[in-house]
Amino acid sequence: MGMIYFDNAATTWPKPAAVRESAVGFFGRYGANPGRSGHRMSMDTATAVYRCREAAAELFDLSDPSRVVFTQNCTQGLNQILQGALLPGDHLLISDLEHNSVLRPAYRLVQQGRIQMDVVETAPGDDDATLEAFSRAVRPNTKMMLVTHCSNVFGFRMPVERLAALARQRHILMAVDGAQSAGVFDIRCERDGYDYVAVPGHKGLYGPTGTGMLLIGRDAPPLAPMMSGGTGSLSRELLQPQELPDALESGTLNTFGILGLLAGIRFVQRVTTAQIREREHLLAQRLCHGLMKIPGVQVYGDAKSLEKGAAVLSFGVEGQTGEQTAQLLAEKGFALRGGLHCAPLAHRKMGTLESGTARAGIGYFNTAQQVDALCQAVAQLGRR
Amino acid sequence: MPKQPEVSYLQISSITHAYRGQQILQRHGIFAQIQRDSRYASPRGCGYQLRLRRQDPVYARQLLLAEGVRVLGGKDGDGNDLF
Numbered sequence: 001m002g003m004i005y006f007d008n009a010a011t012t013w014p015k016p017a018a019v020r021e022s023a024v025g026f027f028g029r030y031g032a033n034p035g036r037s038g039h040r041m042s043m044d045t046a047t048a049v050y051r052c053r054e055a056a057a058e059l060f061d062l063s064d065p066s067r068v069v070f071t072q073n074c075t076q077g078l079n080q081i082l083q084g085a086l087l088p089g090d091h092l093l094i095s096d097l098e099h100n101s102v103l104r105p106a107y108r109l110v111q112q113g114r115i116q117m118d119v120v121e122t123a124p125g126d127d128d129a130t131l132e133a134f135s136r137a138v139r140p141n142t143k144m145m146l147v148t149h150c151s152n153v154f155g156f157r158m159p160v161e162r163l164a165a166l167a168r169q170r171h172i173l174m175a176v177d178g179a180q181s182a183g184v185f186d187i188r189c190e191r192d193g194y195d196y197v198a199v200p201g202h203k204g205l206y207g208p209t210g211t212g213m214l215l216i217g218r219d220a221p222p223l224a225p226m227m228s229g230g231t232g233s234l235s236r237e238l239l240q241p242q243e244l245p246d247a248l249e250s251g252t253l254n255t256f257g258i259l260g261l262l263a264g265i266r267f268v269q270r271v272t273t274a275q276i277r278e279r280e281h282l283l284a285q286r287l288c289h290g291l292m293k294i295p296g297v298q299v300y301g302d303a304k305s306l307e308k309g310a311a312v313l314s315f316g317v318e319g320q321t322g323e324q325t326a327q328l329l330a331e332k333g334f335a336l337r338g339g340l341h342c343a344p345l346a347h348r349k350m351g352t353l354e355s356g357t358a359r360a361g362i363g364y365f366n367t368a369q370q371v372d373a374l375c376q377a378v379a380q381l382g383r384r
Numbered sequence: 385m386p387k388q389p390e391v392s393y394l395q396i397s398s399i400t401h402a403y404r405g406q407q408i409l410q411r412h413g414i415f416a417q418i419q420r421d422s423r424y425a426s427p428r429g430c431g432y433q434l435r436l437r438r439q440d441p442v443y444a445r446q447l448l449l450a451e452g453v454r455v456l457g458g459k460d461g462d463g464n465d466l467f
Contacts, residue, residue: 046399
């Protein structure tokens, strides 16, 4: 029995043909270390890595490709933002939809007595209220807002563009977790004034796992590096180079992943985020309507919030935990994620902390037939 | 118009900025080749160079500095310091 994949919010699958071909052809041409040597294979690899920075800079509206820093995932980028920007005594604002990739490193800084933090109650669907809540929470020592662009559990989209304007007005740094939005929504770093954006390479950008990027805005203060080491530059100096990306990229890059990511970004640019978004939204709405008709099934969020947000849909089946629902669906050949999705704050907000949810993450390669099949399978679970 | 040197080398701090510098110069109609040749490397270590042919290295350096590309030094084709 073939698998029908709806776990795209964790990582997208399948990958575009060009990404798969990049992986197959990698070692024949790009096996050398970039930025360390002058021989042909090293230079070819370095050229390809730079092409990826250029493509990312174009997609995310950065005029300088050196402000694209490669990371191993979105979590590393978020940790780098928090650990690199916040100083003792600083105050941080995060939303009540944040993933543990923000909550845990931020909480650790709080536990160490280094920073203060407030979790701001958002109002999904009411951007004015969300903005007002953040505005009220700002203190004289507030250094940064770090907000998810879209909830990884419920898909709710936060008004990050307006929050960035608020941050500018109040002289606060604005950081965005683009885990669920990169490749789907437009993230325009310079136009919208984001200081730092962390994105994964393996979700909406369709690259391989183990890839991510930290995008650094034009006017953003330098981040203290989490890691120091060899960069292939200014080797006589004992201090880490201050220039980007070397300041934040120590050690050999994941060139295998980066070249796949380049193919993924080019796929997104060719199809366009607008078309990807439209396709995913249509499928998410179809799924939402289909699940809502099933007795005993509760869908968190509605068609309207799905229209605005990411194509991530959480639901519960009466008498089952999210884990159980996902497991039963896996037995029927459907790949979904069940549980808390590493986002306890979001579940507490929606009253699903105990049960968790089953989560369907729609990707560009899903089809209406697959959505209908999932609805039929869930309906059978409800009748058990 | 003064005669431009046959070749000159601008020492750049990192490979990323070498590519960036190459593009900046290209936008101004200056073709530069990225290379790593120990004869023209900066003593500060691990530098790449932009190799210019029949171009004004001082002007090229100004263009790079204006866009934030650090130039560690410059050499002529005989390995002599230009600035």
